[in-house]
Amino acid sequence: MSCLFCRSYYVYSKIEKEDPKEMQHRRTHFLIYKSLKKSDSLSQPTWLKVKISKLKIKIGGKLNKMRKSILLIFSSTKVVAFKQFISQLRHLFKSRHATVTLPPKFT
Template identity: 45%
Template sequence: MAILRRSYGYSKVDKEDPEEIIHRRAQFLIYKALYQADTRRKPSFLRIRLCRLKVKIGRRLKKLRKSALVSISAERIGVYKQLIHQLKTWRRLFNRDGGTIATLSHPLFT
């Protein structure tokens, strides 16, 4: 059998300088970072407009929620005041000493 020779086989290389290895690795990392920066998708005009619109809508919703909470609490306070006023009126009307009820139960003309 014939012995096959590989013309494209690797030949043994002398040991490289460590500084040369570091330099080559740094060049590769720089190239990789630049390539990633170039291939990264740049923000489109439409995407920027959509983002701004979302922020605008979010602010409006937040303002609406705050105003709703303020108006609801103001209504609660108003209802509470009316309730207290009604209770005071009923207390005056039906006080314990019977002042108002007693005067109403007497005949008007005596």
């Protein structure tokens, strides 16, 4: 029993020198494992990401529909305004022709 206490604490056993190729091999395995684990965590979408992407699609569709309706309103407004402008010009020119065709008063 006294032999057990003869050894000092914190004594490390000597490790044999490791082959450099073996060290490289272990490091490569570790890096491969690490990259595979990272890619697995990235490829699995969470429920929150799925919900957000669905919400983005929904909002995008609504915005696109709203943009088209606004463009339609503006184009129809332009057509109406253009027609009113043309009718006003026609009315103006018709009234001018009417005044021009009148006989002179001082003859």
